[in-house]
Amino acid sequence: FFQTFVNLQASFAFFVTLFVGPPLVARDLRNNALPLYLCRPFSRTEYVLGKMSVLFILLSAITWVPQLLLFCFQAYLEGASWFIDNLWLASAIFIGSVVGILLLALLSQAVSALVKWRVIASATLLGIFFIPSVFGEVINNIFLTRWGNIISLGALMKNVSAGLFGTFIRTTAHITDFDGRVSREIIMNEPPLWASWF
Numbered sequence: 001f002f003q004t005f006v007n008l009q010a011s012f013a014f015f016v017t018l019f020v021g022p023p024l025v026a027r028d029l030r031n032n033a034l035p036l037y038l039c040r041p042f043s044r045t046e047y048v049l050g051k052m053s054v055l056f057i058l059l060s061a062i063t064w065v066p067q068l069l070l071f072c073f074q075a076y077l078e079g080a081s082w083f084i085d086n087l088w089l090a091s092a093i094f095i096g097s098v099v100g101i102l103l104l105a106l107l108s109q110a111v112s113a114l115v116k117w118r119v120i121a122s123a124t125l126l127g128i129f130f131i132p133s134v135f136g137e138v139i140n141n142i143f144l145t146r147w148g149n150i151i152s153l154g155a156l157m158k159n160v161s162a163g164l165f166g167t168f169i170r171t172t173a174h175i176t177d178f179d180g181r182v183s184r185e186i187i188m189n190e191p192p193l194w195a196s197w198f
Contacts, residue, residue, distance in 0.1 A: 002067065002089055003165040007158060009063045010100045014129065020058060021108025022121030024051045030116045048109060055105040064097035092164035100157055129153050144186050 027033075038044065071090050075083035108125055115121040132151040139148030149155035176185050 002071065002093055003161055003167060005067055005070070006063075006093060006096050006161050006165075009067065009097070010157060010161075013059045013063050013100060013104060016059065016062065017055060017104040017108050018122045018125055021055055021104070022112045022115070022125065023118045024054060025109055025112040026116050026118060026121055029113065052105045052109060055108060056101055059101045059104065060097070063101060064094050067093045067097065089165070092161075092166075096161045096164045099160055103153070103157070 038047065042050075068090060071086075071093060075086070107128060108121075111121050111124050111128070115124055133154055136148035136150070136152035136155065139151075140146055149159070
């Protein structure tokens with residue numbers, strides 16, 4: 001249940017990022033306000049972290065905070081033994097959500113810095129997520145593999161989440177072909193879990 005909730009909230013976080021993320025830096029660049037900000041006594045790193053904190057706080061409010069509240073409520077109903085036995089779920093919820101939030105925040109900041117118009121920046125962010133997913137599925141279907149998922153950010157995030165929750169299964173499908181004489185079996189494997197973290 002918690003893994004499904006993490007994946008569902010991550011998709012909501014993506015759509016919130018589409019609306020909130022692109023204008024953060026683009027508005028400052030379009031109005032030539034960036035030199036004014038940077039002449040103050042804080043650095044570029046502090047500026048980027050400040051802009052990312054807007055997304056981090058907002059996305060935290062819809063991802064890991066309600067999930068951990070639900071976890072604590074479940075622990076309250078079940079008792080201390082359930083809490084101790086399932087404490088790893090809380091860390092999986094937190095780490096999985098923070099990884100997703102950082103990915104969304106970094107990508108939206110990069111796109112926002114490159115594209116000054118909000119609509120085009122949102123479309124670019126949408127394209128970064130969906131176009132590689134389409135190409136990944138084409139690779140998977142043409143070559144009968146799952147290695148196309150290595151270019152799909154959504155599939156990589158689901159693999160990271162599955163790895164944190166202990167449900168990652170490398171072998172995802174078997175295809176058996178028999179042409180009268182020869183029987184062939186193709187085993188479709190996901191990319192290794194460590195590849196999803198890069």
